[in-house]
Amino acid sequence: MDEHKDTLSWKLLSAEEVRKDEWIDFRSGKYELPNGKVISPFYTYRKCNFAVIVAVTEEGEYLCVRQYRPGVEKVLTEFPAGAVEPGEDPEKAARRELKEETGFESEDWVRLGKIAPNATIADNMAYCYLARDCRKAGERHLDETECVDMLLLTKKQIEGLIARDEFVQAVHVAAYYMAEAKNQAE
Amino acid sequence: MDEHKDTLSWKLLSAEEVRKDEWIDFRSGKYELPNGKVISPFYTYRKCNFAVIVAVTEEGEYLCVRQYRPGVEKVLTEFPAGAVEPGEDPEKAARRELKEETGFESEDWVRLGKIAPNATIADNMAYCYLARDCRKAGERHLDETECVDMLLLTKKQIEGLIARDEFVQAVHVAAYYMAEAKNQAE
Numbered sequence: 001m002d003e004h005k006d007t008l009s010w011k012l013l014s015a016e017e018v019r020k021d022e023w024i025d026f027r028s029g030k031y032e033l034p035n036g037k038v039i040s041p042f043y044t045y046r047k048c049n050f051a052v053i054v055a056v057t058e059e060g061e062y063l064c065v066r067q068y069r070p071g072v073e074k075v076l077t078e079f080p081a082g083a084v085e086p087g088e089d090p091e092k093a094a095r096r097e098l099k100e101e102t103g104f105e106s107e108d109w110v111r112l113g114k115i116a117p118n119a120t121i122a123d124n125m126a127y128c129y130l131a132r133d134c135r136k137a138g139e140r141h142l143d144e145t146e147c148v149d150m151l152l153l154t155k156k157q158i159e160g161l162i163a164r165d166e167f168v169q170a171v172h173v174a175a176y177y178m179a180e181a182k183n184q185a186e
Numbered sequence: 187m188d189e190h191k192d193t194l195s196w197k198l199l200s201a202e203e204v205r206k207d208e209w210i211d212f213r214s215g216k217y218e219l220p221n222g223k224v225i226s227p228f229y230t231y232r233k234c235n236f237a238v239i240v241a242v243t244e245e246g247e248y249l250c251v252r253q254y255r256p257g258v259e260k261v262l263t264e265f266p267a268g269a270v271e272p273g274e275d276p277e278k279a280a281r282r283e284l285k286e287e288t289g290f291e292s293e294d295w296v297r298l299g300k301i302a303p304n305a306t307i308a309d310n311m312a313y314c315y316l317a318r319d320c321r322k323a324g325e326r327h328l329d330e331t332e333c334v335d336m337l338l339l340t341k342k343q344i345e346g347l348i349a350r351d352e353f354v355q356a357v358h359v360a361a362y363y364m365a366e367a368k369n370q371a372e
Contacts, residue, residue, distance in 0.1 A: 007333075007335075008252060008253060008254050008261045008333055008334075008335060009254050009261060010254045010256060010333075012256075018204060018205050018212070019204050019205075019212075019214070019229070021227070023227065023228075023229060024229050026204070026205075026212060026229070028205070029256065031256065033331060033333050034254075034333045035330065035333055037330055037331060039331055041207070041209065042209075042256055043205070043209060043210050043212070044256050044257050045257075066194060067194060068194050068195050068196045068220075069305040069306050070196060070198075070215065070217065070228055070230050070306070070307065071230050071231075071302070071304060071305045071306050071307045071308045071309050072302055072305040072308075072309055072311075073309070074305075075194045075195060076305055113348060113349070113351055113359075114351045114354065115351075115354050115355070115356040115359055116257070116258055116354045116355055116356060117303055117304040117356050118257060118303045118304055118308070118355075118356075118357075119255040119257045119258040119260075119262055119354060119355050120255050120256070120257050120355075121256065121257045122257040122258075122304070123257050123258055123259070125258075125354070126356065144221065144223055145219060145223060145225055147193075147194055147196075147219050147220045147221055148194075149193075149194060159367075162299060162364070163299070165299055165300045165301075168300065168301050168302045168305060168311070169301070169302055169304075169305050169306075170301040170302060170303050170304075170312065170356040170357040170360045171304075171356040171360075173299075173301055173360040173363075173364070174356045174357075174359040174360040174363065177359075177360065177363030177364070177366075177367070178348070178359070178363070180363075181345075181363070
């Protein structure tokens, strides 16, 4: 459907670097819209990609984690997730993060899709996977900046949390339902 | 499940204002983790909430829009969406945005949930709605910074786009599936 592209794309006229380090590249841009109007500032940022894993045990329970999220200033229940290093295979990152955060492994990995947490202002993508028949394969290995609890939830519990606005990370909600759709299609 | 909160929450020790205007409040924070370790910088930002509408016509087609998204530097296919003004009722904002972006109205609104595009670094929330039996009620009213095409897609087309990583906004993917779950539960 890219026939629309030329009539809808914005043109970047100039960009100011607001903050750039190893964590983020945050910019203020001046753009010309397709209708000729110029807008400024329009903020965007670049950040690393990450992998999210909908990991289900042999017993059908979902491996979840709880950790503090400074954006919303709350402890959230989510799926295991972690950074994809530049150039790294996203599935390899997903396998590593699952093992480190939960101690579980899987031999049955399914790619669910690549989605954008916030395509409007950020360039980073989340690679979502379903890992089935997960088994405990060792201890968790958290680095010293990870304060993460682990818990096992049923499908009913996760859907209850989503319904009560208590499982709120959009990427994780999308990944949960993509996994459900994949399971139902088989 | 807030019994975990005290052992997982981070403590904000200090914050530097990197950029603050009517569009964004972008900060660099210094945090003490529950294990006593201090990390800095950890960037967060505050931005306005928004509403996303999964709007379905009487014929069962989904109202979609296409627009340029500077974060990923691409024209994306999405659902209608727009800002919720501070203090505004999110459903009121959803009704307004649907009317303005598509010219369609609905008398059958269902709240799907409140989710976070990126709870890790941002505070804003997306209020998701399902609007059924939408009918054309007038012309579109786009403001001069909105260059947005409109299109009608079938359920099969949307699921095909999602499967091909061509419908990538995580909030919109989550909203689509939340609407599907709501429809299936009835």
